[in-house]
Structures are given as C-alpha cells and as structure tokens.
Amino acid sequence: MIVQNQMETVKISPIENQNPRVKFWYPQYSNISLDAQIGKGTTIHSHVWIADNVIVGENCRIEAFAFLPGGVILEDNVFIGPHVCFTNDRKPPSDKWDTITVQNGAKIGANASILAGVTIGEDALVGMGSVVLKDVPAGEVWAGNPAKFIKKL
Numbered sequence: 001m002i003v004q005n006q007m008e009t010v011k012i013s014p015i016e017n018q019n020p021r022v023k024f025w026y027p028q029y030s031n032i033s034l035d036a037q038i039g040k041g042t043t044i045h046s047h048v049w050i051a052d053n054v055i056v057g058e059n060c061r062i063e064a065f066a067f068l069p070g071g072v073i074l075e076d077n078v079f080i081g082p083h084v085c086f087t088n089d090r091k092p093p094s095d096k097w098d099t100i101t102v103q104n105g106a107k108i109g110a111n112a113s114i115l116a117g118v119t120i121g122e123d124a125l126v127g128m129g130s131v132v133l134k135d136v137p138a139g140e141v142w143a144g145n146p147a148k149f150i151k152k153l
C-alpha cells in the first residue's frame, strides 16, 4: 500500500519500527510504501518516492526528490543523488514493467534518469544529469545524454 497523504505518511514509522536503523529526514514529505524493503543503516532524505516492490539494501543514501518506482533494486552501499529518476515502463503506459538493479557501491549523480531494464554495475558512477539507456559495467564512470563511457575508476 502506498501511503497517500502527508499526515498518513508520518505513519511510515512502522517501517522504522520494523527497522529502527533506517534514518528518515522529514518522512512527512515522502511517499514510502509500507511494502518496500529498506535495509538497516540506510538514510532517506525528504521528498523521496519509494513504491511497492522496491528493495533498498543496507547503508544506502537516497537524496531528496529521488523517484523509485516498483521494480527498483538497490543493493548495499548505493548512493542515489538528488532528483534521480528511475523508470520501470519503457513504453508507457503499459502493463509490462522492467526492473532496474543498482549493484553494490554504485553511485548515481544528481538528476540522472535511468531507463527501465538497465543494470548499474558494482561501484560504477553515473554523472549528474545523465540519461542512462544501457547497462553500466562495474567500476566505470558513465555520463551524458545518452550516457557513455567516460573512464574506469
């Protein structure tokens, strides 16, 4: 169930109750599904949307205004910059949703958009403002629109 209104959103505290080590900043300004899984040590800043069927690992940081629709999987130690927009529907509106996986330690810069079905590899770094249409291999920096290889880390 997605919590719809701001007063109710305060009740996302059940998530905190299930996992008191998740740190929320101003949860009343976020929409966090009670069905989302969020790992311990993760910090979620304000105005974040996290839908059903989202899995967030441990020690992640999700900055303000990030949008995580159903099917997004963040492994552990992932950084999601402000205004990052994940998508789950390549040809909207459709009933076919693809997943996006962000593997351990990967970082996504501010305002990046990630196409449904893409995987961001372990420890990879996506530059700010990028439009990511393809898988980003582990340990590489990709940036631009469309995002392309910049260098290895």
Ligand SMILES: CC(C)(COP(=O)(O)OP(=O)(O)OC[C@H]1O[C@@H](n2cnc3c(N)ncnc32)[C@H](O)[C@@H]1OP(=O)(O)O)[C@@H](O)C(=O)NCCC(=O)NCCS
Binding pocket: 081, 082, 108, 109, 110, 111, 125, 126, 127, 128, 129, 130, 141, 142, 143, 144, 145, 150
């Ligand atoms: C991707 C990034 C890490 C690259 O930084 P860097 O290693 O110092 O690389 P450089 O600045 O030397 O840039 C290397 C090349 O990539 C290009 N580039 C860098 N960042 C880019 C971006 N976001 N989009 C498009 N191109 C980019 C540069 O123009 C340069 O191209 P050139 O060689 O043709 O001149 C950095 O630009 C970035 O986007 N950081 C994320 C910041 C952010 O969102 N932080 C979130 C917390 S607020």
